[in-house]
Amino acid sequence: MKYVLLCIFLCSKLFAQHTISGTVIDATTQSPLAFASIKADNGSTTGSDLNGQFTLESANEITHITVSYIGYKSKKVAVSRDPKLALKISLEPAENALEEVTVNYVNPAHAIIRKVIANKKKNNPNSLGSFTYNCYNKMMLNVRHTDSAHTKVDMSKHAFMMESITKRKFLKPDLSEETVTATRVSGFQNPAFAAVMTDFQPFSFYEDDIRMLDKHYLNPIANGSLDKYQFRLEETRASLRDTVYVISFAPRKGKNFDALKGQLFINSNGYAVQNVVASPAEKKKVELRIRQQYQFTGGQWFPEKMNFALVFNDYPAKQMYMVMDGKSYIDSVQINPALRRRDFGIESVRIAADATRKDSLFWDQFRKEKINSVDLKTYRLLDSVGREHNMDRIVAGIARFIEGRLPIGPIDIDLNRTFTYNKYEGLRLGTGIYTNDKLFRNFTVGAFYGYGLNDEESKYGGEFIYTLSRNHEFRIGAQYYHDLAETGIFGADLSRKSLFGYRKYIASRFDMKDGENFWVEFRSFRWFKWKFSMATEAVTLKYPYAFFPTPLVPVTDYHNTSLNVNMRFAFRERLSTMFGQRTSSGTDFPVLNVSYTRGLKQVLDGELSYNRFEAQVDQSFYTKNFGTTSYTLQGGYVDTPLPYGLMFTGEGSYDREVPVIMKNTFQTMRPYEFLSDRYVNIFLSHHFSGLLFKAGQFQPGISLHTNAGWGDISRPYVHNTDYRIKRNWFFESGLQLDSLLKADYFGIANAGFGIGAYYRYGAYSLPDFKDNIALKATFTFTLK
Structure with missing residues (x-):
């Protein structure tokens, strides 16, 4: 038997002696092109991954390859005889857009999309009873030129870099908890924040509503999407025993809705989404482009790799753009593990207490990309800059400012009580001062004073707060x-206490309490x-x-x-703690x-x-x-x-x-x-x-x-x-x-x-x- 195995090994090496590798990128933006088609002159084929990288092995010699990508001009490239030399292939965008067919024509893509829609519930990972997985996240911020002739941009380091390792568990219908077990941010010694995959893109591409940044986009595989989107079957690829259909999509002409454009790679095994590339159909200054790759594991299609590019076009200057590239790698997936509601904490995202203190051995165990010289230089330089300028304190201060507090050393200035105005007092001169965590961890002491220029009266007070848990x-x-209170305020309404609540400025009837x-x-x-x-x-x-x-x-x-x-009741509210403060990202249910x-x-x-008695119910x-x-x-x-x-x-x-x-x-x-x-x-x-x-x-x-x-x-x-x-x-x-x-x-x-x-x-x-x-x-x- 050992001789048989030896023969198999030697034959595999013999017949796979021609190997080429490379990366496919956009010629203008230098961004990677995921899932590009690579065909060799000897008939061998492969495709690029989420990062635009590919490897093609063949028993026969390869002299040329043809690289094609939807919406780009195909390119024929001569192959170097040096197998160590990786190709870098840049494709130019094609001038012709996706054309809409108006003649009598049975679109083969429509039949495939209908099957995808019919199988959405079965293929949607959010329809599972439960699941768990680990995820490695990496984000890099860089500034690039749209004109490749420019060479002044320093590519030896990133402008910013962040990594995190998370463990997520999910219980149907939408009970979710993601724990950040490790986080590292360039320029920060003890970052009180972290990035998770779902901050920038949806976990599943099966929901009818795709939320990207501050907009809702209609999913091309939503019910009724055939009337909104134009689909075209671009390519059919063989994948082991299955077939992969490459379908491009864009909004139909004359349809006014928030639309996406891109490509769907549909696997005939369950007519599931295997890969997807999507971005807003309407070009904007700030664009979010997503790339997702799914794997078939445990009888279920499940996300495996998820990338995004947050692009700031023409920023910081013309012919330049800033881009945040994010990569997420999912592994250790468990389908339908035994989970109970009591296994979940209050927060949907939480940072472990020791997340910022993990050593290199821990990181190397979970990193799906080896850290390179550019990454190391980024951390080394920005960490030194961060220490010099105390970036941890500055960012924490900004977070507190948004909450209406201005931290100055061990005390906070209460901005809601600083130079306020209403119709009765006119301008109130004064402020509030509170101790913060730098002085006492669980104990807060504060006081305020104000003097109204119109009513010519002083207002003052003090309080203490002790946190037990x-x-x-x-x-x-x-x-x-000893302070004024407006008459008739709804007891549970906090909007008039907000720093940005306008109603308090027109108040004119007060009781002194x-x-x-x-x-x-x-x-x-x-x-x-x-x-x-x-x-x-x-x-x-x-x-x-x-x-x-x-x-x-x-x-x-x-x-x-x-x-x-x-009493406040917010069913399935999404909570997380950042900078020591618990925040809410809302709920889909009435509050x-x-x-x-x-x-x-x-x-x-x-x-x-x-x-x-008073009550209020609100929902969006x-x-x-x-x-x-x-x-x-x-x-x-x-x-x-x-x-x-x-x-x-x-x-x-x-x-x-x-x-x-x-x-x-x-x-x-x-x-x-x-x-x-x-x-x-x-x-x-x-x-x-x-x-x-x-x-x-x-x-x-x-x-x-x-x-x-x-x-x-x-x-x-x-x-x-x-x-x-x-x-x-x-x-x-x-x-x-x-x-x-x-x-x-x-x-x-x-x-x-x-x-x-x-x-x-x-x-x-x-x-x-x-x-x-x-x-x-x-x-x-x-x-x-």
Whole structure:
């Protein structure tokens, strides 16, 4: 037997003596061309991989090869006799695009695509009951010239480089957890962030909606795609016992939708996607191009390699472009392992505590690409620069700034309390200061001070917060405050506390509250967040008003002691922790906020006994070929008459001096126009994105809005002030056009300025027609 094996080995070496290798690239961008077809003059064939690389072995001598790729001119290349010399073959883009067939013709690609669509559920890895895998991710940032004559760009190192090793587990329908076991980022000593594959491209190319950057694209193998896309069978390749159909796709002429273009490589084994190359059909300044390769393992097609190129065209200058190349290698795949819900943590992506401290032996064990001299030089140079300029601190500071905090050493400046403005105080001078993790790991102490230039009053306070469990977000705190609070704010709505919430700027009715608050908050059962608080407050009204709970006995100032419970439920919310802060990337399901407040009379000098309920449900979802729909439902109820500040008002946002669209408010309603002790509000909007209108660079975002509200009050005579009651439904509708004017932002993004027009109608329309119309500005920020 050993002689037989020896003969087989020698024969294999004898008959595979002609070997050539090389890389296929785009002549203009120098980017690799995945899955190019390589045919030798002796009949041997092969294809390039995701990185554009290929190896062709043949028993017969090879003198020439012909390289072809969809959308490019084929090229015949002479083969060197030196087997160690790798070829670098650049292809020029073809001038002719994919032409649409309009004559009577049975397109063979359509029959194949129909079979792909029919088998989507079976081939989609997200349809599996469960799976696990390991993944090695590598990303490199480089600047290149579109003109190959330029040679000044330093190719000896990358401008930036990042690696990560992750372990992912999945349980149907969409319970997912990805643990970053190792991460390394050039220029950072202890990076508190990492890259995972799904940050830049979808894990599976079977979903109808392909999300890339900030856009939704219709999948060419979605139901109904044959009416939107033009397909062409370009090539048929033999693959062992199967056949691979190479099909190009592009949007049909005259079809206005967010489309992709590229190639599908369909394997006859289950009519599954074996390879895919896709990019937006419409050329943009910032483009994401993806390349995916699947393998058949355990009776299931599963992703094996996934690459992307994030290209910044004409950036940082003309005839130059910046590109982030990403590569992901999947291995150790287990199909349908025994997983349970309790095997999953709270976060969908988490970084292991020792992820930044893994040694070279660990990295070498998992790297699917050997680290080369360019990579080593990148780490060596950028790490030294990062240490010199303390890049860890700078990036962490930027992350905190986005959250409304400015870190300065061991303290944070609270930007939400720094130089604020409203109609009552005017400009408030002051700030807030809080300790951060550099001083105490689990303990925070803070204080604030502010002085209103209009009301000429000081506001101040302090608080402490102790974190018992970061994983469960379990915190306790206490605070003292002498501060203003706007009347009628929805208890679970945090938008007015946001750094970028416009509604707070037009507030003009405030109560001064001098009080103490004790609270505890935590997360439970994964999707629930709770906050329990008890407050006792001396309330002084800062507007003309009197409350008459009994006739002839007016009440202006009062003491209120209350117990409050806030609950937030976000089913299957995607959570991750970056820079020490837990963040949410949203959920596809409705988010519920509920607030209940109980007034405690004769407790800590409390004068009021009441029950106050509020609830809010909001959701946004994308519908294929239709766009994004968003809705918010609000409701509230108070079981007894209360002073003005504890009732429901302030949902209007019409202000001539601040004509800006403010989310989840009535755009034509004046602030404090209506007063209620029970109410229901509905805010409904639909954004068509670019589905309705595109004309070159002029592509306004078009959205429609309809808002409705109802309210009532049980004993209106107890409130001595001007107000209205909306016992009938209040209606308004509007048309919003975003990005009518665009301002360039570093050459890669647009700050868009638009307009919205809203009209008030129904029972509460105003006598003068022009008073029912509100024209407001919109501001958006989008990639070019």
